[in-house]
Amino acid sequence: AQSVTQLDSQVPVFEEAPVELRCNYSSSVSVYLFWYVQYPNQGLQLLLKYLSGSTLVKGINGFEAEFNKSQTSFHLRKPSVHISDTAEYFCAVREGGSQGNLIFGKGTKLSVKP
Amino acid sequence: ETGVTQTPRHLVMGMTNKKSLKCEQHLGHNAMYWYKQSAKKPLELMFVYSLEERVENNSVPSRFSPECPNSSHLFLHLHTLQPEDSALYLCASSQDGGGGGYTFGSGTRLTVV
Numbered sequence: 675a676q677s678v679t680q681l682d683s684q685v686p687v688f689e690e691a692p693v694e695l696r697c698n699y700s701s702s703v704s705v706y707l708f709w710y711v712q713y714p715n716q717g718l719q720l721l722l723k724y725l726s727g728s729t730l731v732k733g734i735n736g737f738e739a740e741f742n743k744s745q746t747s748f749h750l751r752k753p754s755v756h757i758s759d760t761a762e763y764f765c766a767v768r769e770g771g772s773q774g775n776l777i778f779g780k781g782t783k784l785s786v787k788p
Numbered sequence: 789e790t791g792v793t794q795t796p797r798h799l800v801m802g803m804t805n806k807k808s809l810k811c812e813q814h815l816g817h818n819a820m821y822w823y824k825q826s827a828k829k830p831l832e833l834m835f836v837y838s839l840e841e842r843v844e845n846n847s848v849p850s851r852f853s854p855e856c857p858n859s860s861h862l863f864l865h866l867h868t869l870q871p872e873d874s875a876l877y878l879c880a881s882s883q884d885g886g887g888g889g890y891t892f893g894s895g896t897r898l899t900v901v
Contacts, residue, residue: 708889717792717878717892725888764831766889775821775844776882776890778831 676701676769680779688787689757695750695782697765706768707748708776709739713761721763724748735759760786791815794879794893801869802901809864809896811879820862821890822854823878831878837862838884869900 677700687693699705706725710718722733729741739750748765765779792813801807813820822834836844837856851873853865862879876897880890 706889710889710892715894715897717794717894718880718890719892720889723889768889775833775836776880780830 676705676767676774676777678765678767678777678779680763680765680782682782683780684783684785686785686787687755690754692753693751693755693759693784695763695765695784697748697750697779699746699748699765699767701746701767701769703769707739707741708766708768709733709737709748709750710764710766710778711735711761712764712781718764721750755784755786757786757788759784792879792881792891792893794877794896796896797894798897798899800899800901801866803869803871805869806865806867808866809877809879809898811862811864811893813860813862813879813881813891815881815883815891817881817883817891818859819882819884820856820859821880821882822862822864823880825876825878825895826874835864866898869898871900874898874900 679698681696708723709721711721712718722731724731724741732738737752762781762783764781766776768774768776795810819838824832834848835854840856855863876895878895879893882890
């Protein structure tokens with residue numbers, strides 16, 4: 675069965691520093707990949723997605739992610755974070771193209787300090 | 789109104805109560821989902837409805853009973869819950885075959901006392 679691993683449960687960074695949140699998935703078959711953000715007491719909001727094409731995907735709020743098929747990774751990056759980026763970030767994979775269910779990682783809590 | 793709307797936002801119920809969570813989507817999607825989000829646990833997929841038919845039930849206890857009367861509405865009926873059922877319940881929708889992700893509601897924070 676498909677699984678998603680987010681290696682870091684918590685990532686503390688200072689404001690304006692770069693950040694990378696790591697995500698690896700288990701399957702090498704065709705997958706769609708997603709990053710979601712969850713602010714306190716909110717639902718999940720889609721940051722970006724990879725369906726096909728360019729391996730570098732740009733999303734909202736200045737985030738981007740790179741799909742690496744050989745390493746089965748989809749790491750999320752931002753060159754300079756803000757206090758408002760403090761939230762929990764979830765990586766998700768949908769296998770079998772668009773027909774499979776979305777499988778989530780356990781999440782990474784990003785804490786941006788002044 | 790657009791997106792996915794969940795009501796109520798907060799719910800406190802006793803173990804002998806019966807209550808229902810409501811989800812409504814205005815996106816024209818054809819699939820809807822219930823997820824459970826507990827502290828220190830990954831998101832758990834509970835139920836999947838596609839074209840108003842239940843296509844998946846991930847070994848959820850029978851005290852949780854979903855209902856999907858049409859493609860825009862999804863309910864989760866609750867009865868005789870346990871304290872460990874306290875969690876954030878998230879509803880989501882998607883368009884099967886559309887290749888996109890899911891659109892989530894803001895969730896219902898459920899506390900069982």
